[in-house]
Amino acid sequence: MEHNNNNLLSHICRIDNHPVKDLPVSIKQKYLIGLAAVLYTISNGNATMKTLFTQWAYSIIGQDASCLFSQQTDDCVKKALSINRIGFRFFRCKHEFFFDCFYLTESFDKGLLPKLGEYLTLIGKNIFTKESLKTTIDYFNGSCDKNALKVSECLQKHRLLNISFKQQKQKRVLVVANVSAGKSTLINALLGYRFNNVRTTACTSRLCEIYNKPIDDGFAYFQSNHLEYDPHIDSHTSDDACKVGMHFKSTLGKANICLIDTPGVNNSTDTDHWKITTTAISHGAYDIVVFISNGKYNGTTDERKILEHIYRNCKKPVLFVLNQLDAFNRSVDNIDEMIQDYMKEVKAIGFKNPQVYPVSAIYAFMLRHSNNLDEDELDELDLIKKRFSKDFYNLPKYVGLESSSDIERTGFIYLEKGIIKQ
Ligand SMILES: Nc1nc2c(ncn2[C@@H]2O[C@H](COP(=O)(O)OP(=O)(O)OP(=O)(O)O)[C@@H](O)[C@H]2O)c(=O)[nH]1
Ligand SMILES: [Mg+2]
CATH class of the missing domain: 1.10.3680 (TerB-like)
Structure with a gap:
């Protein structure tokens, strides 16, 4: 059965x-x-x-x-x-x-x-x-x-935790991006685990649903239609299964959320990706879309194509994430201008009052996974930390918001609030 x-x-x-x-x-x-x-x-x-x-x-x-x-x-x-x-x-x-x-x-x-x-x-x-x-x-x-x-009360509490979590209305978040925008890194930052492989050639080629658990309790997945469990979350990646459960180590941790990872749409070697993702968008089995752009290279023809598809076929709220802003250079780049240009583009397609979230997924991931980074990554974390001490990289300020902690400066706390609020 x-x-x-x-x-x-x-x-x-x-x-x-x-x-x-x-x-x-x-x-x-x-x-x-x-x-x-x-x-x-x-x-x-x-x-x-x-x-x-x-x-x-x-x-x-x-x-x-x-x-x-x-x-x-x-x-x-x-x-x-x-x-x-x-x-x-x-x-x-x-x-x-x-x-x-x-x-x-x-x-x-x-x-x-x-x-x-x-x-x-x-x-x-x-x-x-x-x-x-x-x-x-x-x-x-x-x-x-x-x-x-x-x-004993602890048995009843265990049951109530499971029941009350499942009674929350589940929010399904469809995460969409062009290839290499940083979707895997962003999902890893929301999870607090290195779950998606970053920079592999064989990137996501199917939908992958990631369900939150209310507390830390191993890794759950379906295999041959039955539930499997492994206490070691770190030994799993998105290659293992397309429906999984784990506790999100972020401010989404208490919410009944399912992140749906989609294949990068403009993959030139695999046109199926466009079909899988656009079908998921049109099908509507989600509550919000998180659309990720690489801040530095947004506004491409490919990006307009997928945004137009979202505009025509998606009836749900869309959060627009501008990622990789840590790679902006203080002396030559202007984040304010880039955000304004992006807003104009998105409005020209037809979106009204777009909610834009400037972020650095890589920094948020490294902060949340700092106990499990290799030597090179630790060096990188040091550098990026130094960089983010400058006001130029205080990302929430570009959309009129305040921040005090390191993780707030990555823009992730606001993004997570946006996901929960919508
Ligand atoms: N500097 C910087 N690099 C980033 C950031 N996010 C992702 N990257 C880098 O961008 C490249 C692509 O990141 P991925 O997270 O694999 O992007 P993706 O959108 O999942 O890519 P595909 O699955 O191949 O479509 C990698 O080299 C990442 O390290 C970021 O916030 N800042
Ligand atoms: Mg990926």
Whole structure:
């Protein structure tokens, strides 16, 4: 069965402080075998459910427990529900067990909750679990107070974070540019990761959707129509998958946003790129367009062609980004003039009151990724920092805005505000 609900790319899969984590390993194993048995049965061994289980289990036991996700007897479930003492200390974890069963099932497919309720009722018949099971069922139906549920608050908080994030209206941002305008660098700066390869000859040749997660929680992607998860974000690039989820380390971090990367439209060796991107623009499955120009070389025939296409076919707001302004030279270039000329061009095409954002994507990326730069990049960062201490490179001032910090001077904070506001 396919299970590629895009919402899952924003899902927080791991938890830091699961209450069962502090119990002895043998008990944790019993607990996880029971949990895996329930989830396997309810989902018919679905691979996405396996990923959700494996990451949750990792949070509890600190190692890969994917092998537990297999066909088991109901006895394993009974054993997990009957855990009640360590040595002379008596306790129960049935509340947590029920919570985990319901929460992971709900995350996978809410429609399966009634089936889960029936299954657990049947299994728990003779082991005094009735009351706690009923409370859990009511809680997940939304018909009982959160205080009635006897599980640690951190479990409920985890669920609420996932739910409230997905309840925010998702904003889809289509990022469009001509080749080499700095689209990959700009997306990397918004993500705070080196996700897109910069300067590779094989540049983006398809749409790539990047979903934000509300907090740092690894890298999620779909493979053969099921969810995969990797805690190491840095080992992935946009070549790996065309739908991915990760936490954006920028001021977009709390927003339910999906960035849609498009192929550079004027690629002379691949005319498909024009088709893919213009089809996406006409199709309209987005809320705003971010159009990126290289500040130094804007106003080309190629650029006019794509802007005219956007003007005719896009019914949504467009943010106009002028990138690479760090490359302007104080003695020969005039940023003010360039922005005015650009505005004139864009207005001549027909856009009313264009919102223009002067930025340096490379500087914003280096500031946000400064712990992970190579030696050459660190040298470059030093240089660019020095350069940006001059008022000429205070980019927001060219559109009447103020800035105090380094990252503000790159123009990115205003760009991100613009994305969120539109
Ligand atoms: N100086 C400067 N260079 C930049 C900036 N942004 C990108 N570049 C450089 O411009 C070149 C192209 O950048 P990319 O981010 O790969 O541009 P792209 O639009 O994704 O290019 P394609 O995918 O090939 O269409 C690279 O050499 C980048 O290092 C910037 O803000 N300042
Ligand atoms: Mg690129």
